[in-house]
Amino acid sequence: MSVPASPLHAPVLAWYDRCARDLPWRAPDRTPWGVLVSEAMLQQTPVARVLPVWREWAARWPTPAALAAEAPGEAVRAWGRLGYPRRALRLHAAAVAVVERHGGEVPAAYDDLRALPGVGAYTAAAVASFAFSGRHAVVDTNVRRVQARAVTGAEHPAPAQTAAELRVAEALVPDDAGQAARWAVAVMELGALVCTARAPRCADCPVRALCAWQLAGRPAYDGPPRRGQAYAGTDRQVRGLLLGVLREAEGPVPRAALDAVWPRDPLQRARALDGLVADGLVEPLEGGAYALPGAPRR
DNA sequence: AATTCGTGGTT
DNA sequence: TAACCAAGAAT
Numbered sequence: 001m002s003v004p005a006s007p008l009h010a011p012v013l014a015w016y017d018r019c020a021r022d023l024p025w026r027a028p029d030r031t032p033w034g035v036l037v038s039e040a041m042l043q044q045t046p047v048a049r050v051l052p053v054w055r056e057w058a059a060r061w062p063t064p065a066a067l068a069a070e071a072p073g074e075a076v077r078a079w080g081r082l083g084y085p086r087r088a089l090r091l092h093a094a095a096v097a098v099v100e101r102h103g104g105e106v107p108a109a110y111d112d113l114r115a116l117p118g119v120g121a122y123t124a125a126a127v128a129s130f131a132f133s134g135r136h137a138v139v140d141t142n143v144r145r146v147q148a149r150a151v152t153g154a155e156h157p158a159p160a161q162t163a164a165e166l167r168v169a170e171a172l173v174p175d176d177a178g179q180a181a182r183w184a185v186a187v188m189e190l191g192a193l194v195c196t197a198r199a200p201r202c203a204d205c206p207v208r209a210l211c212a213w214q215l216a217g218r219p220a221y222d223g224p225p226r227r228g229q230a231y232a233g234t235d236r237q238v239r240g241l242l243l244g245v246l247r248e249a250e251g252p253v254p255r256a257a258l259d260a261v262w263p264r265d266p267l268q269r270a271r272a273l274d275g276l277v278a279d280g281l282v283e284p285l286e287g288g289a290y291a292l293p294g295a296p297r298r
Numbered sequence: 299a300a301t302t303c304g305t306g307g308t309t
Numbered sequence: 310t311a312a313c314c315a316a317g318a319a320t
Contacts, residue, residue, distance in 0.1 A: 042316040049306075049315090083304030083315095090318080120318045140316045160299080188316065197314065198309075228312060231304075240304050279303090301320085309313080 006172050008150060008207050009183060015206035016186035019193065023047065024054065025130075026185070032106035032131035033064050033098075036113075039123045039130075040091045045082050047192075053080050065104045067095040073292030076281060077247050085243055086279055089293075090118025108132040129184045135177040137169040138184035142191025147172075149195060153212035155221040156197070238262050238272035243281060252289040 024030070025038035037057055041050040057078060061067040067075065072092045079088035094116040098106055106127070107113055113124035121139075128134035144157040147168050157165065172187075174180045194201045202208055213219070231237055241261040246253055262269045273290075276282040283293045 039316065044303090044315060044317060045305080046307075046315045081305060083306085084317090086303065087318085118318065122317060126316070138316090141314090142316065192316075226313095229304095229314085234302095236303060236305095243304090275303095299320105303318095305315100307314090309310100 005174060007210055008172065008187075009174060009179075011206035011210075012186050012190055013179075013182055015194075016182070016189055020186075020189055021047075021193070024051070024058070030131075031062070032108070032127065033062070034058055035131040036094070036106055036119075036123075036127050037091065039126050040087050040094075040118055041082055043087060043123070044084060049082060053078070053082055061095075063104065064095040064098040064106065067092060068099045071292075071294045072280070073283075073294055076243075076292050080247075081244075083240075085281055087118055089280055093117040094119065106131065108134065110134065110136060126184075129181045133178055133181040135173060135180040136184070137166065137173050138188065139166060139169045140188060140191075142188045142195070143169060145197060146187055146191045146195045149200075149213035150207055150211045153216045153219070154223070155213060155219065156223065156226070158223055159226050235268065235272050235275065238265075238268055239276055242269075242273055242276060246282060246290060246292050252285055252291040255288050255290065258290060 020026070023038075025034050034054075038050065038054055041054055057067075060078065061070070070092070072089055075088045075092040076085050079085050082088075097116050098104060102112065108128060108131070110124050110128045113119050113127050114121065116124075119127070125136040125138045126140070129136050129138050139161065141157075144161065144165060147165060148154045148157040151168055151172075172183070174183050190206070194205050202211075202214065205211065208214055242258050245258055245261055249257075258273065259266075259269065262272070273282065277284055280293055283291050285291055
C-alpha cells in the first residue's frame with residue numbers, strides 16, 4: 001500500500017478515471033510497439049491528426065519485425081502529413097534495432113529504450129511507463145505546464161526544461177510503480193485537456209483549490225520571450241513540398257518535377273533537396289531522378 | 299545551448 | 310489574419 005506523496009495525486013487520478021480520452025494506444029489490447037509508435041507520432045503532432053495514421057500503421061505493421069522488413073521509404077510514405085518526417089525514418093530504424101538487439105520485442109528498460117533512434121528522455125520514460133508500468137518521471141510539455149502552474153505558480157514553464165523542473169517531477173512520482181504509471185498518464189492528460197496553454201479550463205480543474213498559480217491570482221507570464229516558429233519561405237517549407245511530391249508519386253520522380261514546386265529560388269531548392277538526401281529521406285538515382293529511400297544496400 | 303526539423307487547426 | 314501551439318529529438 002502506497003501513501004500519496006502529494007495532495008495533487010488523489011484528485012488528478014480521480015479526474016483521470018472520469019475524463020480520460022479513449023485512445024487506441026491506451027486500450028487493453030495495446031502492445032508496447034503500438035505505444036512506441038504512438039509516442040513517435042505524437043512528438044509535436046496533435047492527437048487528432050495522429051489517430052488515423054496510427055490505426056493504419058497498427059494494421060499494416062503490427063510488430064517491429066513487420067516494419068523492419070519494409071524499405072524505410074515505405075515508412076516515410078505512410079507517415080503522410082504528420083510532419084517532421086525524419087521521425088518516420090528513425091522509427092523504422094528503431095524497429096530494425098529492436099529486431100537486431102532485442103529479439104523483436106520492444107525493451108522495457110529505460111536505458112534500452114533511450115538508445116533507440118528517435119527515442120529521447122521523454123519517449124523512453126513514456127514507453128517504460130505506459131507500456132510496462134515502470135516508475136519514471138514522464139515530463140512532456142503538458143506536464144511542464146501543469147507543474148509550472150500548480151506547483152511553481154507561473155503561467156508558463158521556462159522555454160527549455162530546467163533541472164529544477166525535473167526534480168519537481170521526480171518528487172511527484174508515487175512510490176508504487178503501478179500508481180506512478182497512472183499518475184504519469186493522468187497528469188499529462190490534465191495538461192492536454194484542462195490545463196491548456198492558451199485558455200485553461202480552470203473551472204473544470206480537479207486541483208484548482210491547490211493550484212499555486214490560482215492562489216497567486218493568476219499572474220501573467222514574465223519569463224523570457226518565447227520564440228514562435230516561422231515557416232513560410234523557410235527551408236522546412238521547401239523540404240515539405242519536395243518530399244510531398246515523392247510521397248505522392250508511385251515511383252522515382254524526375255528532377256524537373258521537383259524543380260516545379262519551388263521555382264523561384266533554385267539555390268534554396270537545391271539546399272533543401274541536398275538536406276533531404278543528407279538526412280536519408282530522399283535517394284538520388286542514376287539518371288537524375290529521385291525517390292524515397294529503398295532497402296539499405298550491404 | 300541554441301537551432302533545425304512539418305503541418306494544420308485554433309484564436 | 311498572423312500568431313500561437315501541438316505527448317521532442319538530434320546536433
